[in-house]
Amino acid sequence: MFIGVLLVVVVGIVLLAVYSTNQDKKQGGESAGPVSISYEGQPYMGEEDAPVKVIEFGDYKCPFCKDFEVNTVPSLVEDIVEPGYAQFYFMNTPFINVDSDRGAQFAEAVYAELGSDPYWEFHSKLFQKQPNDPSYEEIDLMTEQYLTDTLSSVVSDEEAQRVVEVYDEEQFEEAVQTDLDYANDLQISQTPTLVVNGEIFEGNYEELVQHVKELAEEE
Numbered sequence: 001m002f003i004g005v006l007l008v009v010v011v012g013i014v015l016l017a018v019y020s021t022n023q024d025k026k027q028g029g030e031s032a033g034p035v036s037i038s039y040e041g042q043p044y045m046g047e048e049d050a051p052v053k054v055i056e057f058g059d060y061k062c063p064f065c066k067d068f069e070v071n072t073v074p075s076l077v078e079d080i081v082e083p084g085y086a087q088f089y090f091m092n093t094p095f096i097n098v099d100s101d102r103g104a105q106f107a108e109a110v111y112a113e114l115g116s117d118p119y120w121e122f123h124s125k126l127f128q129k130q131p132n133d134p135s136y137e138e139i140d141l142m143t144e145q146y147l148t149d150t151l152s153s154v155v156s157d158e159e160a161q162r163v164v165e166v167y168d169e170e171q172f173e174e175a176v177q178t179d180l181d182y183a184n185d186l187q188i189s190q191t192p193t194l195v196v197n198g199e200i201f202e203g204n205y206e207e208l209v210q211h212v213k214e215l216a217e218e219e
Contacts, residue, residue, distance in 0.1 A: 034198040035185045043116045045077060046087035051219035052212050055089040055195040057183050060103035060126050061096045068192045069127040079209050085216040090123060091179035093191050099142040106147040108175040109167035114159055121154040
């Protein structure tokens with residue numbers, strides 16, 4: 001009983017620290033300067049020749065990432081992706097518990113087997129299904145069945161089964177680790193963090209849009 005209470009307290013402190021940092025800086029972390037990033041094999045939204053690369057480093061179990069997905073990404077797509085200013089990427093930074101890593105690897109399996117469009121549909125749905133008040137001490141929210149059911153809500157059962165088979169047979173730790181390595185290179189310490197052309201962005205949404213447009217005009 002004591003161990004369970006202690007775990008809840010510790011998790012609460014960690015999440016409060018993440019929340020405080022996010023409130024102070026909105027999106028971003030301590031800048032480590034530009035980092036060279038390979039975008040090959042990464043799913044993205046946007047035109048193939050869009051000049052600017054915007055990355056969200058996030059965790060599928062992070063409530064602030066859910067808020068970003070629900071309340072900011074639609075505007076971001078409308079303002080800088082659809083007009084052709086930027087490509088938008090999501091890179092995995094699982095940090096909360098094993099569910100975070102399981103969700104990241106399953107998403108990688110979706111992309112590997114079904115491609116970009118189903119990946120983004122699953123990505124969005126997984127965030128939307130996140131409970132408003134999740135029990136972070138519970139480490140088995142995102143079971144394989146939960147992830148499969150989530151995927152089945154946006155693709156056919158046959159397609160979902162293909163992903164499950166790939167997920168079970170192949171290892172996607174390397175793909176997730178690639179994302180984590182970039183996060184470490186950038187010294188990212190919170191989610192969501194936005195990176196624009198290899199450099200952490202610090203500022204509000206309006207400043208982000210203006211920054212992206214200015215970079216696009218320089219190309």
